[in-house]
Amino acid sequence: MRIALLLAGLLAFTGCSSVEPWVMPYEREALADPIMLTSRMPLVDRHRQHVFEVREGARGASGLGVGGGCGCN
Amino acid sequence: MAATDRIANAYHRLRRPVAIAALLSAAATLSAATLPEERVQAMYHSYDGGGVQVTGPALNARMNFGTQLSTTADYYVDSISAASVDVVTSASPYSEQRTEYGVGIEWLYGDALVSAGYANSDESDYEADTYSLGVSQDVFGGMTTVAMAYSHGDDVVSRVDTDFEDSIDRDNFLLGISQILTPRLLTALNYEAITEDGFLANPYRSARILGAQVPENYPRTRTSHAVAASGIYSHSRETSVRGSYRYFTDTWEIGAHTFELAYSHYINPKWIADIRARYYTQDAASFYSDNFDREYNYMARDKELSTFDSWSAGGSLSWDLARDLPLGLRQATVTMSYDYIRFNYDDFTDLRDGELYEFDSHVFQLFFSTWY
Numbered sequence: 202m203r204i205a206l207l208l209a210g211l212l213a214f215t216g217c218s219s220v221e222p223w224v225m226p227y228e229r230e231a232l233a234d235p236i237m238l239t240s241r242m243p244l245v246d247r248h249r250q251h252v253f254e255v256r257e258g259a260r261g262a263s264g265l266g267v268g269g270g271c272g273c274n
Numbered sequence: 275m276a277a278t279d280r281i282a283n284a285y286h287r288l289r290r291p292v293a294i295a296a297l298l299s300a301a302a303t304l305s306a307a308t309l310p311e312e313r314v315q316a317m318y319h320s321y322d323g324g325g326v327q328v329t330g331p332a333l334n335a336r337m338n339f340g341t342q343l344s345t346t347a348d349y350y351v352d353s354i355s356a357a358s359v360d361v362v363t364s365a366s367p368y369s370e371q372r373t374e375y376g377v378g379i380e381w382l383y384g385d386a387l388v389s390a391g392y393a394n395s396d397e398s399d400y401e402a403d404t405y406s407l408g409v410s411q412d413v414f415g416g417m418t419t420v421a422m423a424y425s426h427g428d429d430v431v432s433r434v435d436t437d438f439e440d441s442i443d444r445d446n447f448l449l450g451i452s453q454i455l456t457p458r459l460l461t462a463l464n465y466e467a468i469t470e471d472g473f474l475a476n477p478y479r480s481a482r483i484l485g486a487q488v489p490e491n492y493p494r495t496r497t498s499h500a501v502a503a504s505g506i507y508s509h510s511r512e513t514s515v516r517g518s519y520r521y522f523t524d525t526w527e528i529g530a531h532t533f534e535l536a537y538s539h540y541i542n543p544k545w546i547a548d549i550r551a552r553y554y555t556q557d558a559a560s561f562y563s564d565n566f567d568r569e570y571n572y573m574a575r576d577k578e579l580s581t582f583d584s585w586s587a588g589g590s591l592s593w594d595l596a597r598d599l600p601l602g603l604r605q606a607t608v609t610m611s612y613d614y615i616r617f618n619y620d621d622f623t624d625l626r627d628g629e630l631y632e633f634d635s636h637v638f639q640l641f642f643s644t645w646y
Contacts, residue, residue: 222415228457231508236538236546237460239452239506244317244332245590245611245641252321252637256617258556258578259522259530261466262500264450 239264309344309382312336315643323615323635325357330371341382348376348393359633360479360577363625372397378406385412389423399477402429408448416454423448433477442472458508463501470496481573483566490574492561498524502532512540522556528579530556548590550613555583564621577631581620588613588637596644606644613637 231237240246247265254260314335321328330351338344350373357367376393388409395402408423427444445468452462474496480487504518515537522530536550559579561572590611596603615635624631 222417224417224454224457226416229454231458231511232454232460234508234511234514236514236540237506237508239462239504241592242315242590242609242611242641242643244315244334244643245609245639248317248319248332248639249613249637252613252615252635253552253554253584256578257530257554257584258524258526258528258559259498259500259520259532259554261446261468261498261522262448262464262502262520263466264462264464264502264504264518 309338309341309380309387310336310346311645312338313643313645315641317642318640320638321635324359324617324633325362325367327355328352343382344380346376346378346380348374348378350374350376352397359624359626359631370398372400386410391425399432399434400429402427404428404444406446410450418454419450419452421448421450421452423450429472431473431477438477440473440477442470442474444471445469459505461503461505463503465502466500468496468498468500475574476576479576481566481575482564483569483573485565488569488573490576491572492574493526493572496524496526498522498528514538526579527560528556528558530554544594546590546592546594548592548611550588552586553583554585557581558621562621564623575622577619577622580622582618582622583620584615584617586613586615603644604646606642609639609641609643611637611639611641 235241243265250263250265315333317332319328319330319332330353331349332351333349334346336344336346352372353369354372355367355369361367372395374393374395376391378389378391380387380389386409389407391404391406391408393402393404393406395404404425404427406423406425408421410419410421412419423446425444425446427442427446429442429444430439431442432439447467448464449466450462450464452460455461472494473492474494475490475492479490481490482488500520500522502518502520504516506514506516508514516535518532518534520530520532522528522532531554533553534550535552536548538546538548541547558581559574561570562574562576562579564575564580566573588611590609592607592609594605594607596606613636615637617633617635619631622631623629
């Protein structure tokens with residue numbers, strides 16, 4: 202069983218190494234448009250994230266960065 | 275301007291801001307191979323809900339030196355007027371101001387962007403210093419961006435009416451990966467762990483035992499894990515849709531789920547409209563109770579630790595004014611944004627009327643950004 206898993210892992214690894222990028226840079230125009238940005242307005246999005254975080258128990262993994270501490274209870 | 279020209283120009287000018295987001299934040303990005311663009315952002319923000327009003331300005335400026343070094347500075351103010359349900363039932367309404375300053379530096383090295391930052395947040399009964407480091411790297415022909423970040427926080431908690439003072443040590447670890455799947459689909463996976471050690475309660479808030487108010491007592495440590503998956507899809511040259519889901523869990527046994535959906539649309543080349551919706555739900559912390567039946571080691575009556583859900587809906591309207599006004603600006607945008615938020619608590623009672631608590635919030639933002 203272990204040998205089979207090892208072989209499967211090796212095959213997966215060598216398989217990955219032969220995969221070529223399938224979206225060329227000249228095909229990424231749509232992805233570079235402002236409406237495709239993770240955050241088009243960083244100040245606005247960070248403030249909205251702050252509004253939620255100080256009123257909810259969950260925090261983190263927002264994609265907007267590491268937050269600092271505050272006594273915003 | 276034709277749509278193709280608009281997109282081509284956007285592609286040229288937006289590679290840099292995209293890279294910065296990845297650097298500072300481990301955010302999902304398209305490329306980390308260029309410096310962020312020099313840009314100034316200014317915002318006025320307003321929050322009104324649950325008896326709390328928070329307003330203030332925020333500024334961010336970025337300046338580059340050569341082709342490898344970028345610096346940034348932040349200024350942010352919260353002017354707070356608070357008469358929340360917690361305050362009116364156990365203390366007196368108050369007003370205060372929180373001021374935050376931050377500086378950061380980014381260094382481009384090959385396809386990697388290395389960042390360091392410092393921020394200070396100061397208010398009358400809380401001071402926080404945060405130090406951060408980050409790196410992002412493009413791999414796989416620029417289709418994949420891997421980002422890591424770490425930050426350490428030293429906070430000091432106090433009371434304005436006594437000599438009480440305590441501290442919190444905070445460490446944040448972030449790992450993010452963004453992946454271009456198709457010419458129209460960008461996906462991202464972000465993970466963040468946060469560990470805290472110190473005084474994690476609110477020094478003013480009370481718990482209840484059989485209706486009598488007693489000081490809260492929290493564990494002095496907390497570790498949380500959050501994983502978020504997101505995707506942005508270009509439905510057409512004028513329209514994109516995005517969605518995300520986040521799962522959260524921590525050692526206080528809070529479990530939370532967050533769902534977000536958003537839609538962006540070019541009304542014309544000068545105007546962009548955004549609409550969005552969000553739903554959030556969480557379970558209570560293991561040591562939360564609206565009214566304890568006896569004394570326990572740990573007791574909290576913080577509604578942020580209770581069982582509740584919230585939903586919000588909002589929208590933004592952005593105007594590219596550099597196209598209309600002869601200001602000599604290469605690019606400038608003005609955005610008005612509004613969000614409505616509804617909070618519904620399952621086990622937190624409003625002591626004024628004995629009903630389960632619920633409230634509405636209104637968030638307004640006026641935002642200006644220019645690139646130079």
